[in-house]
Each structure stands twice: as C-alpha cells, then as structure tokens.
Amino acid sequence: xxxxxxxxxxxxxxxxxxxxxxxxxxxRQITQSADANLASVNYYFGSKQELIRAIFRRRLxxxxxxxxxxLDATERQTSRPDLEAVLEAFVEPALEFTRGGDAEGQRFMQxxxxxxxxxxxxxxxxxxxxxxxxxxRFADAVSNALPDADPGRLRxxxxxxxxxxxxxxxxxxxxxxxxxxxxxVQFAAAGLRGSLENRIPESAxxxxxxxx
Amino acid sequence: xxxxxxxxxxxxxxxxxxxxxxxxxxxRQITQSADANLASVNYYFGSKQELIRAIFRRRLxxxxxxxxxxLDATERQTSRPDLEAVLEAFVEPALEFTRGGDAEGQRFMQxxxxxxxxxxxxxxxxxxxxxxxxxxRFADAVSNALPDADPGRLRxxxxxxxxxxxxxxxxxxxxxxxxxxxxxVQFAAAGLRGSLENRIPESAxxxxxxxx
DNA sequence: GCTCGATTCAAACAACCGTTTCAATGCTAC
DNA sequence: GTAGCATTGAAACGGTTGTTTGAATCGAGC
Numbered sequence: 001x002x003x004x005x006x007x008x009x010x011x012x013x014x015x016x017x018x019x020x021x022x023x024x025x026x027x028r029q030i031t032q033s034a035d036a037n038l039a040s041v042n043y044y045f046g047s048k049q050e051l052i053r054a055i056f057r058r059r060l061x062x063x064x065x066x067x068x069x070x071l072d073a074t075e076r077q078t079s080r081p082d083l084e085a086v087l088e089a090f091v092e093p094a095l096e097f098t099r100g101g102d103a104e105g106q107r108f109m110q111x112x113x114x115x116x117x118x119x120x121x122x123x124x125x126x127x128x129x130x131x132x133x134x135x136x137r138f139a140d141a142v143s144n145a146l147p148d149a150d151p152g153r154l155r156x157x158x159x160x161x162x163x164x165x166x167x168x169x170x171x172x173x174x175x176x177x178x179x180x181x182x183x184x185v186q187f188a189a190a191g192l193r194g195s196l197e198n199r200i201p202e203s204a205x206x207x208x209x210x211x212x
Numbered sequence: 213x214x215x216x217x218x219x220x221x222x223x224x225x226x227x228x229x230x231x232x233x234x235x236x237x238x239x240r241q242i243t244q245s246a247d248a249n250l251a252s253v254n255y256y257f258g259s260k261q262e263l264i265r266a267i268f269r270r271r272l273x274x275x276x277x278x279x280x281x282x283l284d285a286t287e288r289q290t291s292r293p294d295l296e297a298v299l300e301a302f303v304e305p306a307l308e309f310t311r312g313g314d315a316e317g318q319r320f321m322q323x324x325x326x327x328x329x330x331x332x333x334x335x336x337x338x339x340x341x342x343x344x345x346x347x348x349r350f351a352d353a354v355s356n357a358l359p360d361a362d363p364g365r366l367r368x369x370x371x372x373x374x375x376x377x378x379x380x381x382x383x384x385x386x387x388x389x390x391x392x393x394x395x396x397v398q399f400a401a402a403g404l405r406g407s408l409e410n411r412i413p414e415s416a417x418x419x420x421x422x423x424x
Numbered sequence: 425g426c427t428c429g430a431t432t433c434a435a436a437c438a439a440c441c442g443t444t445t446c447a448a449t450g451c452t453a454c
Numbered sequence: 455g456t457a458g459c460a461t462t463g464a465a466a467c468g469g470t471t472g473t474t475t476g477a478a479t480c481g482a483g484c
Contacts (some may be wrong), residue, residue: 005461019250021235023236024235026440027443028442036463037463038463039463040461040462042443043461047443048443053368063482113328117326153395159374159380160380160399163375163379164375165375167328167374167378168371183369183407184368186406187369187404188405190403191403192399192401194403194405195398195402236473238470239472249434250431250433251473252433253473254432254472255432260472270460273468354465390476
C-alpha cells in the first residue's frame with residue numbers, strides 16, 4: 001500500500017471514465033474500485049468535476065511534454081528536420097501512450113475523444129489552452145520544414161491531423177496502432193505538401209462560387 | 213400542429229442531445245421542449261436508449277443516402293471521376309447538413325462525435341454496419357480514381373478522413389465550414405496521392421524495426 | 425351515438441446520484 | 455501520553471432520474 005489514496009482514486013477514475021464515460025461513472029464505483037471511502041473524492045478533489053480536470057491535467061501534461069521533448073531531440077540532431085520527422089514527434093508519443101502497460105494508453109485516447117465530444121466549456125477551454133502551447137511549437141516546426149506553407153491553412157491542417165489521430169487511435173485495435181501511426185504520418189505529410197500547390201479543385205471552387 | 217408527437221420528440225431530443233450529451237439530457241427536458249407528456253417517450257420508443265438509436269438511424273440514413281446520390285450523379289457525368297470529385301461527394305453532404313436551417317446540422321455532427329466517443333457497443337456496431345455499405349462504395353470510387361492505390365491502406369486512410377471531417381466539423385464555427393471543407397478535400401486528396409509513392413519515411417521505418 | 429383502440433395526462437414509484445455531516449481513527453510533534 | 459491536525463468511516467440528505475400505472479381523452483369505423 002505505498003500508493004496514496006489520492007493516486008488510487010485518480011487511477012481508478014481514469015479507467016472507469018474511459019470505459020463508461022463521465023456521467024455514467026459514479027463516485028461509488030470509483031471509490032469502491034480504489035478501496036477508498038465514498039467521501040474521499042470530495043475530500044481530495046472537492047467535486048466530481050474537479051476530479052475529471054485533475055485526471056486530464058495529469059495525462060495531457062505528460063503527453064505534450066513527451067511531444068515537445070521529442071521535437072527538441074529531433075531539432076538537436078538536425079537544424080532543419082524534415083516534415084516526416086516533425087509529424088512523428090507529434091504522433092508517436094500518442095502511440096507510445098497506447099503501447100505502454102496494457103491498453104492503459106488507449107483508454108486515455110478514448111478519454112480524450114470524450115473530452116472532444118463533451119460540451120463542458122470550461123474543460124474545453126482548458127484543453128485548448130493546454131494544447132495551444134504545443135500547437136504553436138509544432139506549427140513553427142512544420143513551417144520551418146515547409147517554408148512556403150500558408151500559415152492560415154496550417155492551423156486547419158493541424159486540426160485535421162489531430163482529428164485523424166484521435167479518432168483512429170481511439171477506434172483501432174491495439175496491435176495495429178504502430179502501422180496506422182506510420183501510415184498517418186505519411187498521409188499527413190503528403191497532405192501538407194500537396195497543399196503547397198495551392199490548387200483549389202475546380203468542383204470545390206464551383207461550389208464555393210455558387211453559394212457566395 | 214401538423215407534425216406528430218413522435219416527430220416532435222425526435223426533433224427536440226436530437227437538439228438537446230447534441231447540446232448537452234445523452235446522459236445529461238433528461239426525458240423531462242425532451243418532452244417539455246416537444247410539448248408532449250413525460251410518458252410519451254416510453255410510449256413511442258420504449259426507452260430512452262431506443263430513442264437515441266431512432267434518432268441516429270434517421271439522420272445517418274439521410275446523410276449516407278445524400279452521399280451515395282452525389283456519388284452517383286458524379287459518376288453519371290463522368291465515367292471516371294477524379295479523386296477530388298469523389299472526396300467532395302463524401303465531404304459536402306456533411307457540409308450541407310451543417311448549413312441547412314440554423315446550426316441544426318452542426319448539432320448532428322456533434323451528435324456523431326458523441327456516438328464515436330461512446331462505448332455503447334450496440335450503437336457502435338449499428339453505426340459501423342450502417343457505414344460499411346457507404347464506405348465500400350467510396351473505397352471503390354477512390355480505387356477507380358487512383359488505380360495503383362493499396363486497398364489495405366485505403367481503408368485506414370478513409371478512416372483518417374472520417375476522423376478529420378467529424379472532429380473539425382463538430383469543432384469549427386459555422387461560417388468557416390465551407391472553406392474548411394474545401395481545404396479538407398484538398399488535404400485528403402494530396403494525402404491519398406502521396407501514399408502512392410509508397411515511401412515509408414526513414415525515421416518511421418527506423419521506429420518500426422526497433423520494436424518488431 | 426356508441427364502441428374500441430390509440431393517445432395523452434397527472435401522479436407516483438423505486439433507485440440512484442453527488443454531496444454533506446459528524447463521529448471515529450490514524451499519525452505526527454511536543 | 456496527549457494535543458492537534460489529516461484522514462477515514464458510516465450514514466443520511468435533498469434532489470433527480472427513467473419508468474410504470476391507471477384513469478381521462480380523443481377519433482375513426484360501424
């Protein structure tokens with residue numbers, strides 16, 4: 001029993017939230033699974049809502065720190081990392097989360113997906129803020145690898161990648177994730193490079209003109 | 213009052229579910245908003261869970277039908293539509309959902325995102341099944357536009373596109389969706405074409421070998 | 425105009441929720 | 455050991471949930 005009650009609650013809650021969702025998971029389930037008293041959640045975290053935020057802060061900090069560290073390492077090796085290397089620094093830490101332990105990381109990916117789906121404005125803003133720091137770093141790195149890219153579009157494109165990453169990681173079976181991550185990096189790199197041609201498909205332009 | 217009570221319940225429930233999530237939305241809110249009695253939900257649908265599935269069936273049927281119809285039209289025009297045209301047939305019906313009425317479609321996109329996040333196995337399986345039909349059609353169309361594509365990868369890449377579409381449509385502000393959809397088509401087309409080169413990035417191959 | 429099935433209604437049900445309370449216990453420092 | 459604070463414990467609170475019930479109302483068919 002070297003782990004504190006607080007940590008046991010965090011672990012149990014994270015697992016249950018990922019499996020069942022936030023609202024379906026009850027404090028009674030959490031405390032029972034953590035071998036703690038029902039009142040201890042409110043004692044340590046104040047409320048259920050604040051427990052959720054604490055869980056997110058813990059994992060998101062770790063994930064984003066790993067991403068930045070990986071990007072730092074790449075930039076230390078080469079002053080001008082190519083596009084694939086930058087994308088890997090973003091994608092692979094998420095992948096390693098999925099691989100560590102047994103399915104623990106995949107659960108967190110599902111948790112992340114739930115956070116995207118939820119309309120909790122406070123949680124959403126906190127996540128965006130937590131991400132903003134990292135996104136700016138990666139946007140710079142991509143700009144560096146792709147000097148002619150349009151910065152305005154880049155933000156949208158990074159959102160595409162986050163969406164593809166989050167949804168596929170949360171959905172896919174465990175053993176496939178390595179291959180999928182490699183494919184995603186390749187796909188995203190080609191997508192980013194392809195936008196350089198700045199070619200708006202004719203049919204899309206047609207649609208845009210028809211409605212403006 | 214030409215619309216039936218059943219339909220008023222479906223509309224009100226869809227709106228509330230998208231705004232607040234499934235579990236936060238109560239039958240009392242739904243029936244009050246639909247000018248119906250509390251018991252009417254259980255009368256018409258049996259339970260809350262079956263109401264949710266009815267809502268999904270209704271909209272997903274319409275969305276996928278619109279996509280197939282659009283693809284049919286494109287293929288009728290040209291026997292061999294280019295990649296962008298195929299992607300637009302997939303993306304734009306979702307976009308039109310977002311534009312119709314006032315924000316009604318965007319709400320459904322958020323609903324879709326919630327369905328992805330939820331672990332309701334039955335709902336999930338039903339959605340996959342509902343999608344399978346459409347995905348096969350579009351995979352064929354993409355294969356036709358890109359004859360050298362690897363069919364195995366294609367499935368993953370279509371999942372990427374669905375993820376990017378769903379997450380960004382659910383997140384973005386209303387007025388931006390048209391531009392974002394055009395950018396997504398362009399990004400996805402470039403990503404698909406880029407995979408033809410079959411080039412696995414060196415650093416990714418390094419990672420794959422290190423762990424196998 | 426009456427009947428019978430479909431629909432609506434108000435009310436109640438049992439179950440569960442997050443939170444609070446307050447006494448009991450554990451642990452550290454003097 | 456004992457004072458004082460942090461932690462745990464059992465129980466209860468007020469409130470809300472989905473569902474059920476049984477009577478009231480409606481509306482078409484004969």
